[in-house]
Structures are given as C-alpha cells and as structure tokens.
Amino acid sequence: MPFQTHAAVFEAPSQVVVRPVEVPDPTSGDVVIDTITSWISPGTELSTLRGDRIHGDTSASPTTPYSFPRVGGYQKIGRVVSVGSDVTSVKAGQVVFATISKVSGMFDQWAGHVKRGVYPEAQVYPLPAGTDPEPFSGAVLTQVGFNAGSRAPVEPGELAVVLGDGLVGLWTAQTLQHRGAKVWIVGRHEDRLAKFKPRAGSGDRAILQERGQSVEGLKKELKEPIAVLVETVSSLKPFTELVQQMKHNGHLVCTAFYGLDDAIHIPDIRCRELSVHTPAGWSRDRLEKTIALLGAGKLDAASMVTHRLPYTEAARAYRMLSNHEDHALGVLLQWPND
Secondary structure (H helix, E strand, O other): OOEEEEEEEEEEOOEEEEEEEEEOOOOOOEEEEEEEEEEOOHHHHHHHHHOOEEEOOEEOOOOOOOOOOEEOOOOEEEEEEEEOOOOOOOOOOOEEEEOOEEOEOOOOOEEOOEOEEEEEHHHEEEOOOOOOOHHHHHHHHHHHHHHHHHHOOOOOOOEEEEEOOOHHHHHHHHHHHHOOOEEEEEEOOHHHHOOOOOOOOOOOEEEEOOOOOOOHHHHHHOOOOEEEEEEOOOOHHHHHHOHHHEEEEEEEEEOOOOOOOOOOOHHHHHOOOOEEEOOOOOOHHHHHHHHHHHHOOOOOOHHHEEEEEEHHHHHHHHHHHHHOHHHOOEEEEEOOOO
16 A cells, blocks of 8 residues: 655755655565665755756756656665565565655655655665665765776776865775775865875875866876876866876766756867766666675775764755755764654
C-alpha cells in the first residue's frame, strides 16, 4: 500500500518545508529503507532550489516548466526495513547507502531527503563491513570527485591543478593524489584548504586565492606545464585563462553546472590538442569503486562533515549553505527512528 513519510520539500524557489509526502507501493524489485543520515549536495541542490536547473545538468530557461514542488537530495545511509521478493543484494536490518527513492505528487518523481523511502534495488549499495556508515552518506558527491579525478590520463609526478575547494574539489584532489599526480588545489577558503593534506616530498600544494583575484599569480608560480586542469566551481574564466599553461595533449575536466551561455572556445584549445572531459551524474560501477575507496581509507569524507542537524531543521541547513554561514561545507540531516 502507498504510505506517507516526511521529506525536505522544495516547495517553491528558495523555500524549504519539511512535510509529509506520499510514497508509492513497493514492488517486488524494491527496497524499503529508513533514512539515518542524508548529506546535502550544495552545488546541485542549491541551484535546483533557486530554480536554476530542472533535471541533472538541464538548465532552466523561460520555456521550461515550473519545477516545484520537489524533494531535494540524492544520497544517504539508512537501515533496510523490508525487501521485495526479487531483491537479492541486501536484506532487512542491513545498513546501506542509497541514492534516490520513489515519491508521488511532486514535479520530479524521485526523492532524496526522505524519512522512509522505496528504492529500486539498483539504487541501493551494501557498505563495507566494520566501517562507520556516516561518511558514506555523501557517496554520490564523493563519486563526482572520484570521477573527475580518475577520468583523465595522468602519469605519476605530473602536475594536476584543481580549481575550487568545495567538496568536489577536495575529493577530486584526493583522487588525483591516490593516482600519484602532483596536486595543486586552488581555493578561497583557508578552512577548506586546510582539509587538503599534501604528501611529503610530492610537491602537493594548497593555494589561497582571494575572490576576484586573477590567475596571473598562479601562472608565475608554474615551473612546469599542467597535465590535468579540473574546474569545480562553475566558472570557466580562470579555466580558459590557464589553457596556455597546459601540457601538449593535456586534459581539461569540467565538473560543475554551467549556464546556457557558458562555453569553451575550441580554437583556443586545439593548438595544444587538449581533450575536454565532462563527467556528470553517477553510475553503479563508479559508486561501487568510490565506496570501496572510502572503506579502504583512500578517500576521506569524515573530515568534510562540518554540521549535523535534525531533519526538522532542513530549511536552516540550506540557508547556512546558501549564505556561507559558520563555514558550512559538509551538512548532514539526521533522521532519528522515532
């Protein structure tokens, strides 16, 4: 039977309300999960909340439909309540990672921040035994960083520059370190850059750049070409300004959300025969690899958590992220079983 549960609903642009929503009847291939902790994805969710995008990387335009109400989010950990007769990968009582669940009566029929959800088995992932489950609650976003950091070829010791010190930038930098690249991460926040851990003797660096500052200073510090350049903050201007510092046959990686007018000018990059990579979304293969790296301690998510709030304070959580309050970065919603 369909049932109701509480969810963090984007009721209208910039308006978050925690209220009941209807969940459809589970099928034989579904898993019912009670959420323990969900992790807000600042970039995707804030732009969706503003109405800047309607689905994934689809920008809103004057001709797109009104995209509210909808349930925000797409990543969490939870405990399996029941499984359908065709489900074989998880069992009742197990703590798992899950992405999007089913919901009725919304603009988008998929939901993230819900108290109890119905999930297709393909959106549910077992966690490594003996690990703290909380750091896995942001695994989709961790996977975006893993995807950005693993997409382009790079040789050990080659220079990779990551623009942006948000969650994706930090996880991209960790992934590139794991692959043996020399990593420079460029950001505007001392507290976030402090989460990046340079390896002894590697040449890794965290570089503070003030808001609006040009990349000329960074250019002067470069003593070698950039093999991989990753953009994570939705600004192609510094990205394109560094093209002339790229290695021939180097790689540009765009991870962020871009407006309809954002573009890379092909003639500017063709002279160096640069490749452009545009990783987005998630896949089961990449999520499984990300979860394995988190479980093995190769990727660090625990230190990225800055705030834990009860789900009833979801509106406050989004406001903190939107207004950059209290150094908010990794903001988790907690869903007690009451």
